[in-house]
Amino acid sequence: MPKATTGDVVSTEDQAVPTVGVTAALNEDGPAREQTVNTFELHKVNVHYGDMLAVKDVSLDIPHNQITAFIGPSGCGKSTLLRSLNRMNDLIPGARVSGDVLYHGVNMYGPKIDPVQVRTVIGMVFQKPNPFPKSIYDNVAFGPRILKMKGNLDDMVESSLRRAALWDEVKDRLKDNAFGMSGGQQQRLCIARAIAVQPDVILMDEPCSALDPVSTGKVEDLMLELKKEYTIVIVTHNMQQAARVSDLTAFFTVAAMDQTNSRTGVLVEMDETRNIFSNPKDERTANYVTGKFG
């Protein structure tokens, strides 16, 4: 259950969240796994940019406190879909989402939903580390400050940096500019910044694509640690990464639409990660994960 912060998004306390779709199917024949609750349920989601259909008819469930990976070739709409989960797409002129994006049963594109509130509950980490041009401390404190969160700011900064496994590296230079950190540290700072506002979900858009292998390893360890408290959705180009960290993997691909002659992303299949990589049901998935295509 999400922390009851503010807004309409989290009016789900008493809602019985049905366990359906992929997770239910997995639980029947998969290994013994505790009954999962779905954080997101997507039904026939389409995303348009202007007249262009970027993502078509995606239906999938994202379970609570698990890492779900979106993989697929460039242009398959995985980042677009990720950005529709916290309404970051609203910021792109002409972007339009149709279908149901249910967050704990609440339609995120309903008339009463305020996208600004959505983003306080569903945080995001971007492809390129994007610290603010301020001190390390101010970077982490920015979220709690603008949201006027109650509590000791120093404590919030420290606990966020600790949970992002960054505290020991930066505790003596909290006042230094964040631009002086290495790329990997900057990315973990961005994760600490996202944690500081106490979200329920963290979306990660290729968080390691700008990092070296050592930093990537640290971020991946961090993800595995964070999934105890947060639902994580990660977009990645790196299949080994998906295999290493994720519990579930959704494979997307690009389909040429006959009528419009444009390229549209579609979901091929979603399953437990080890099934996607060792025993995929769809031939396209098999070709992709074995490196024959993409």
Next chain:
Amino acid sequence: MSDDSGYSSRVAMPMRTRTAVGGAREVTEALLSSGDRKKKVRGIIFVSILLLGLTTALLAIAAMITWAFIAGWPRLDLSLFTNVPSVVLPENAGYRTAILGTLYVIGGVILLIVPLGVGAAIYLEEFANPRNPFNRFVDLNIQNLAGVPSIVFGILGLAFIVRGPLSLGFVAAAGSLTLALLVLPTVILASREALRAVPSSIRDGSLALGATVWQAVSKQVLPAAFPGVLTGVILAVARAIGEAAPLLLVGAVTFVTFDPSFFEGGYSTLPTMIYSYAKRPQDELQTLAAAGVVVMLVLLILINSVAIYLRNRFERTW
């Protein structure tokens, strides 16, 4: 083959191989060296033309500074700043009231252009939908306005500020308003440029934490763009200080012998005072005009240096 794996003559090669290597080297040399004389000459002529343009510009500036210093030297002292204008006693005349007038007018300009110019830039860059035809129309016209001759703004000021709807009369405030309108497009364009230079990842990063667009702009984007905005404002102010033409139309033309005020009485500014002195026949006033030119030049060089310093000091590579 020896362990020394460098090729060339150190390595024992059969004759045929040596010939082939030598031939290959000649071909490569021919490829990399320019054999075409015509091309070289053309290059030299082109660079000469560029240097000629640069020299002309520098010579003109040097000539002006030299002339102003030589012609104005007798009057380059403190009395230049403290004495009031006078035609009756030209040897005692000074720029006191004109300098004060410039301070008043420019003070008013700064008060007007900072909120209006930066506000307009923030709206256009951060809030307005660039696809909206109205916003595109506004955008286009701001760029056009930046190129409108300053005298046109003088006429506008005369018709709408001195007379007409505002009817302020020939006062310093009218000069401020007119100059503010004149340099506003410059401020807007420079501020937009500065805002645009802040990468969108900073906006996305703020918004993803649940910030509103206004919070992202006021707490992250604007502080990051501040040096650029400041540079734009300073350069616009430098331009406003140097303007004479529009001010001639909105009243800054008289020999004011009393310290100006903002909303009443006549006023004068440095450039218009220089103009007033320069068109008089007395030799003393000609000297005075030249001395005024020196003051203006020093002032503008100082202001522009500050702008360049700030830009270099705070320039950020993202």
